[in-house]
Amino acid sequence: MKHATVLTTDLADGLILSPERYDPRRTAHTSGVRLGTVASLSLQALRPASVQGRWRILDTRHATAGFIRCERPPVAALGSTKKVLTPGAVIISRLRPYLRQLGLVDAGLIPDGAGLCCSTEFYVLRSTSTQSIAFLVPFLLSAPVQAALAAGQEGGHHPRFPAELLLDLRIPADRMQRRETDSAAVASAVMEMRRAREVLRALAEE
DSSP states (O other), X not given: OOOOOOOGGGOOTTTOOOGGGGOGGGOSOSSSEEHHHHEEEOOOEEOGGGOOSOXXXXXXGGEETBEEOXXXXXXXXXXXXXXXXXXXXXXXXXXXXXXXXXXXXXXXXXXXXXXXEEOTTEEEXXXXXXXXXXXXXXXXXXXXXXXXHHHHOBOSSSOBOOHHHHHHOEEOHHHHHTHHHHXXXXXXXXHHHHHHHHHHHHHHHO
């Protein structure tokens, strides 16, 4: 493991002294477009006291290796604050990144007449433009990024990585060039996954 010397003037905001914050392995790529320029963190919250209508709730176990699967019925009350989701967002759990709990939010997750929300353990990424950010799903699952997220986790009992690490990731030029085609491929894969599950469900009910 490489070591780094950090000056007091270079400490992260809040004068954070956690060694993990300065681990040089937190850098997946040294060049490219900063993730924070193509996507921003959504902080739109849904609090129990302000709930209206029905909401389907996603927790971290519902997102695995790029796919989100949840058949939990919508509810009319919340036990804690959640984050609001809309189709097109990409979610990634900040808790235990080695579990690869991330995926693309698609319209198939939203029941008719209901809303969609998720655990606050998720970072919710939304496009800063009209272009899809679905291409971020395979990027975030790539080996260099997974290694950087693993190196960036902080805390012993419930290790999490900070938002700054996520937004500061560099997206290589070749991935940016493939943004449109990769995003379309991810969206297609999600639709195929849902279609396959519907086929199996129908067969089971015959």
